[in-house]
Amino acid sequence: MPPPTCLRCLPIRPAPSPRSVLLCHIALPPAQTASFSATTNLSAAVAKKRPNSHTGPPKRGVKALNIKKTQRIKSGRPPAPGERKALRKRIVLSNTNALEVQGMPDLSDKNVTDASLVCRVVGIPGLVVDSLRAVEAFKPTQGWGLFRRPAALVRKETLQLGRYIREVETAEDKKTIRRVVVGERGTKDLTIGHTEYGPLFNTNPTQYVQKTYTANLLSQISKANKAVLSKLQLFQQHDLPIPIQSNISLDRLADLGARDPDVAYPIFQALWAELTAPSTKGAVRPPILFTLDGINQIMRNSAYLSTDVKSIHAHDLALVRHFINALSGAQALPNGGIVLAATCESGKPPSSALELAVAQSEARMAGAEEVPQPHPYKAMDQRVLDSMRDVEVLRLKGLDKDEARGIMEYYAASGMLRERVDEGLVAEKWTLAGGGVVGELERGSVRMRI
Amino acid sequence: MPPRLNLLLTPRVIAYRSKPAVGVWRAQHASKPQPTIRAVRGFADKSTDLPVSEDDKGPNTDPGAPHVSEEASAMAKATGGSGPDLEQGTPVQEVVKDDKEAFDKLPQVMKDSIRAKTANPKPQTRPYSTSAIRRADLVSQEPAESYLQEGTEVSPPPGLRFELPDLPLPSTSNMEHRYDPVVAQVTNLLMRDGKLSVAQRNMALILQHLRTASPPQVSPTRPLLPGAPPPSHLPLNPALYLTLAIDSVAPLLRIRSQRGAAGGGVALQIPVPLGLRQRRRQAMQWILDAASKKQSRGSGRGGFAQKVAEELVSVVEGRSGVWDRRGAVHKLGVSARANLNFGRKR
Numbered sequence: 001m002p003p004p005t006c007l008r009c010l011p012i013r014p015a016p017s018p019r020s021v022l023l024c025h026i027a028l029p030p031a032q033t034a035s036f037s038a039t040t041n042l043s044a045a046v047a048k049k050r051p052n053s054h055t056g057p058p059k060r061g062v063k064a065l066n067i068k069k070t071q072r073i074k075s076g077r078p079p080a081p082g083e084r085k086a087l088r089k090r091i092v093l094s095n096t097n098a099l100e101v102q103g104m105p106d107l108s109d110k111n112v113t114d115a116s117l118v119c120r121v122v123g124i125p126g127l128v129v130d131s132l133r134a135v136e137a138f139k140p141t142q143g144w145g146l147f148r149r150p151a152a153l154v155r156k157e158t159l160q161l162g163r164y165i166r167e168v169e170t171a172e173d174k175k176t177i178r179r180v181v182v183g184e185r186g187t188k189d190l191t192i193g194h195t196e197y198g199p200l201f202n203t204n205p206t207q208y209v210q211k212t213y214t215a216n217l218l219s220q221i222s223k224a225n226k227a228v229l230s231k232l233q234l235f236q237q238h239d240l241p242i243p244i245q246s247n248i249s250l251d252r253l254a255d256l257g258a259r260d261p262d263v264a265y266p267i268f269q270a271l272w273a274e275l276t277a278p279s280t281k282g283a284v285r286p287p288i289l290f291t292l293d294g295i296n297q298i299m300r301n302s303a304y305l306s307t308d309v310k311s312i313h314a315h316d317l318a319l320v321r322h323f324i325n326a327l328s329g330a331q332a333l334p335n336g337g338i339v340l341a342a343t344c345e346s347g348k349p350p351s352s353a354l355e356l357a358v359a360q361s362e363a364r365m366a367g368a369e370e371v372p373q374p375h376p377y378k379a380m381d382q383r384v385l386d387s388m389r390d391v392e393v394l395r396l397k398g399l400d401k402d403e404a405r406g407i408m409e410y411y412a413a414s415g416m417l418r419e420r421v422d423e424g425l426v427a428e429k430w431t432l433a434g435g436g437v438v439g440e441l442e443r444g445s446v447r448m449r450i
Numbered sequence: 451m452p453p454r455l456n457l458l459l460t461p462r463v464i465a466y467r468s469k470p471a472v473g474v475w476r477a478q479h480a481s482k483p484q485p486t487i488r489a490v491r492g493f494a495d496k497s498t499d500l501p502v503s504e505d506d507k508g509p510n511t512d513p514g515a516p517h518v519s520e521e522a523s524a525m526a527k528a529t530g531g532s533g534p535d536l537e538q539g540t541p542v543q544e545v546v547k548d549d550k551e552a553f554d555k556l557p558q559v560m561k562d563s564i565r566a567k568t569a570n571p572k573p574q575t576r577p578y579s580t581s582a583i584r585r586a587d588l589v590s591q592e593p594a595e596s597y598l599q600e601g602t603e604v605s606p607p608p609g610l611r612f613e614l615p616d617l618p619l620p621s622t623s624n625m626e627h628r629y630d631p632v633v634a635q636v637t638n639l640l641m642r643d644g645k646l647s648v649a650q651r652n653m654a655l656i657l658q659h660l661r662t663a664s665p666p667q668v669s670p671t672r673p674l675l676p677g678a679p680p681p682s683h684l685p686l687n688p689a690l691y692l693t694l695a696i697d698s699v700a701p702l703l704r705i706r707s708q709r710g711a712a713g714g715g716v717a718l719q720i721p722v723p724l725g726l727r728q729r730r731r732q733a734m735q736w737i738l739d740a741a742s743k744k745q746s747r748g749s750g751r752g753g754f755a756q757k758v759a760e761e762l763v764s765v766v767e768g769r770s771g772v773w774d775r776r777g778a779v780h781k782l783g784v785s786a787r788a789n790l791n792f793g794r795k796r
Contacts, residue, residue, distance in 0.1 A: 049715050072745050079747050087748035095662050097685035145662060415686045416661070448688070449637070449654035450629045 669768030
């Protein structure tokens with residue numbers, strides 16, 4: 001169809017402006033001044049075909065394969081040595097986003113035997129938290145960092161331990177309670193061959209000392225018991241490699257040993273001798289709580305080798321010998337105390353002697369006539385059996401439904417469990433936790449992945 | 451033009467039926483039964499002359515048998531149920547219930563009293579409600595504790611085999627939609643080599659990091675999804691935190707390149723809208739790319755989860771590079787908006 005406006009009316013030529021008339025008389029040819037042209041596309045340069053996956057194989061010598069690892073953007077300084085390990089092993093005990101549970105009582109020496117606290121969660125006081133942190137009682141895999149402050153569920157067994165503490169404190173003849181806590185599925189470092197060790201001469205059988213471990217232990221003892229040890233002073237004479245003040249306080253003595261691994265074991269022996277000396281009028285000594293977690297590791301051969309390239313039995317390690325003497329009753333605690341050992345259930349090394357010892361102890365406690373005997377044709381570790389001969393066992397089973405309800409109510413009150421805690425939910429989580437295993441209960445209710 | 455058919459000249463058509471062949475079987479004749487005359491009629495008469503059986507025994511023929519009421523009472527006593535009370539006579543209503551003749555012969559006073567007892571309600575008032583059923587009436591009024599009391603057995607209403615459900619039904623009651631959709635989708639996007647349990651573990655770590663991190667400070671230059679809760683609410687609801695981060699930074703479209711459509715061998719950019727799942731997937735892919743390129747400061751198993759969680763926090767705070775990627779896609783889409791209908795047939 002012909003255009004509505006005729007070609008004559010189209011402004012092919014620009015209208016002569018007065019300025020152009022004055023300044024220049026050169027009229028540009030019409031083609032270069034045209035605002036519309038039908039020949040632009042034809043006279044334009046041909047668009048180059050950009051190489052894409054369909055253009056064919058690359059030229060000879062051109063590298064086409066480009067498999068590179070993800071380039072991580074490196075910004076800032078690299079982490080300092082030890083920073084990564086510290087980040088991995090850090091313990092976080094508080095979450096400011098979690099809600100504070102109103103009306104939660106604190107565990108104290110006054111309510112440690114209070115039966116009304118059963119199935120309730122109690123807070124752990126600040127000083128006790130510092131002591132527990134010093135002895136590495138909190139593990140990074142546990143869920144302390146999800147709540148406002150560390151708290152623990154009170155069970156019947158908790159009250160039992162409270163009663164032991166009361167008995168030891170109030171007993172007139174200094175009582176020592178020796179127990180092994182056996183439970184569902186947490187000393188590894190002592191026996192797996194990760195610390196330096198050396199023989200103690202003039203001992204038969206040869207005992208071995210782990211001086212770095214001992215130094216670390218002394219530092220933990222000093223930090224955890226600062227309030228008590230700073231008030232106690234040295235009263236006996238000790239033959240130590242380094243000169244020490246005659247009336248030095250016990251926590252400073254421990255610090256001396258912590259600083260220098262070479263003198264750690266003699267100082268440990270001195271400290272132990274001081275604490276286990278009978279208390280006199282001038283030198284009052286408190287009862288001792290001696291605990292060890294994971295005795296499965298020490299009721300067998302250790303990973304260390306003697307000079308004859310034979311496995312060293314764990315009971316030949318000096319520190320372990322100390323504990324075993326206290327547990328078996330060979331070493332009496334003149335000022336009273338509690339010696340508590342705990343087994344570990346997950347990742348435990350096999351120790352048939354320990355299992356037998358626990359079974360024998362439980363049979364004796366139940367008053368059974370037939371006590372399990374060692375297998376006649378299998379070699380059993382007699383030293384282990386001897387060490388556990390008259391030690392009682394406290395068996396921890398999974399939580400029951402009331403205790404599970406108590407701890408789930410605490411989770412909900414902290415804002416970590418956003419569901420209505422009723423009988424149905426408690427039963428569901430309890431069942432999925434394999435009958436109330438605490439770790440699985442926490443994982444199922446608090447560590448959500450859905 | 452004259453009609454083709456001439457009625458005068460067409461011969462008369464005689465309708466007749468051809469005789470069927472001898473071999474053809476006809477169903478009608480074969481199945482039709484021949485009427486027979488029977489000596490006994492097949493229906494009952496009103497006459498009272500009932501046929502007497504040869505054995506002379508029947509329900510009413512035994513003279514020594516007790517009356518129905520006595521028999522019913524004895525049976526009830528034997529089985530332990532409640533039977534008719536023989537001390538009192540049968541009420542008149544029961545006797546004349548089905549018998550209209552007997553009802554008509556009753557005295558008028560008795561008829562009126564029976565009618566009054568079975569009187570129909572007035573048409574204006576109906577025993578049932580005709581207004582719409584309110585939701586509150588459907589929900590069972592009994593408290594939940596009554597179900598837990600010992601010995602109480604709540605039986606379903608009559609006519610129902612199972613109990614009525616507690617309305618409203620929870621949104622997670624369908625088996626296929628029982629998990630949070632965003633969390634489920636993100637878990638699958640984290641999965642590598644089919645290792646879903648590893649992805650679930652990482653998801654749990656990400657949510658844990660979001661819970662323990664401090665509340666984010668939202669930047670005004672990067673506004674989040676409208677209707678979002680205040681930032682202080684987010685750490686305690688990590689699934690919502692994750693949903694908000696992803697939905698805020700998700701692009702609304704993707705750019706499709708049509709080869710050679712722009713002319714001169716150049717591809718034409720065509721914007722294509724994305725659905726909800728597609729948007730979330732694209733956002734999460736960008737976040738995972740950004741997280742994988744980060745340098746880690748720690749070590750151990752939770753490293754990647756830590757990086758992804760930090761990236762999610764930076765998205766909500768507006769610091770992330772994912773916002774720029776989204777902006778670039780949107781900008782390209784806006785400039786290519788003229789090509790939206792490219793290829794669509796009219």
